[in-house]
Amino acid sequence: MTNARAARIAENVSAVRSRIAAAAVRSGRDANDVSLVAVTKYVGLPEIEALIASGCYDLGESRPQSLWEKAAALSHTPVRWHLIGHLQRNKIRRTIPHLYRLHSGDSLRLLSEVDQEALTIDHPLDVLLEINISGDLTKHGFSSDELFAAAAQAAKLPRVRVRGLMAMSGLESNTTQTRQQFAAVRMLLDELNSRSIFPGKLTELSMGMSDDYESAILEGATMVRVGSALFEGLDV
Numbered sequence: 001m002t003n004a005r006a007a008r009i010a011e012n013v014s015a016v017r018s019r020i021a022a023a024a025v026r027s028g029r030d031a032n033d034v035s036l037v038a039v040t041k042y043v044g045l046p047e048i049e050a051l052i053a054s055g056c057y058d059l060g061e062s063r064p065q066s067l068w069e070k071a072a073a074l075s076h077t078p079v080r081w082h083l084i085g086h087l088q089r090n091k092i093r094r095t096i097p098h099l100y101r102l103h104s105g106d107s108l109r110l111l112s113e114v115d116q117e118a119l120t121i122d123h124p125l126d127v128l129l130e131i132n133i134s135g136d137l138t139k140h141g142f143s144s145d146e147l148f149a150a151a152a153q154a155a156k157l158p159r160v161r162v163r164g165l166m167a168m169s170g171l172e173s174n175t176t177q178t179r180q181q182f183a184a185v186r187m188l189l190d191e192l193n194s195r196s197i198f199p200g201k202l203t204e205l206s207m208g209m210s211d212d213y214e215s216a217i218l219e220g221a222t223m224v225r226v227g228s229a230l231f232e233g234l235d236v
């Protein structure tokens with residue numbers, strides 16, 4: 001990796017961080033109230049090392065197998081791994097030991113198997129419930145109608161610590177629709193809290209990607225998952 005590439009990544013990280021901070025302030029919060037999960041699915045180890053050098057320690061992968069490989073290669077670093085894509089049940093065992101947080105808690109069957117495995121290896125796990133807010137058929141996640149019954153079941157799993165919700169805007173959505181979808185997710189979080197389904201208050205909203213993270217923050221995102229914007233100008 002050339003110095004120029006590393007410098008470009010550092011600049012991109014810094015630009016994204018400023019935009020996150022500005023949007024957080026516009027939403028009435030502190031710049032530090034919104035965290036960046038840097039999505040590394042498009043790049044290899046040299047680029048990831050440049051991200052780490054720029055202070056990105058929360059990294060996201062959407063494919064379990066890539067996460068295992070990268071986590072093993074970077075086990076000497078302080079990286080916290082976030083799985084943001086679908087976790088097939090036969091990959092639970094190899095994935096959980098690496099994870100800081102599972103964003104893609106998309107079915108009860110998955111969550112109860114994660115709970116079992118977390119018990120076996122004594123590694124309680126922070127999880128987000130994924131909501132399919134756009135109704136796109138290609139997306140995983142609970143519909144808003146299913147959410148409350150599923151949440152009540154998830155609340156009974158002792159090793160699965162539900163912290164909040166995760167969602168993606170619809171593929172075909174315009175800016176107005178995207179904002180409405182993010183706002184709807186925030187209202188679901190408020191509703192879960194007002195019904196006290198979980199013992200503690202849910203505080204996390206993982207929403208927003210390169211094209212819409214500012215809208216997501218304006219609607220209450222506490223974590224944004226940004227990939228391509230960090231690698232602009234690099235031809236990855």
Ligand SMILES: *Cc1c(COP(=O)(O)O)cnc(C)c1O
Nearest residue numbers: 039062084209210225226227228
């Ligand atoms: C790839 C991916 C991202 C990052 O997308 P960009 O548009 O590259 O920022 C965020 N969330 C999920 C679930 C993803 O799969």
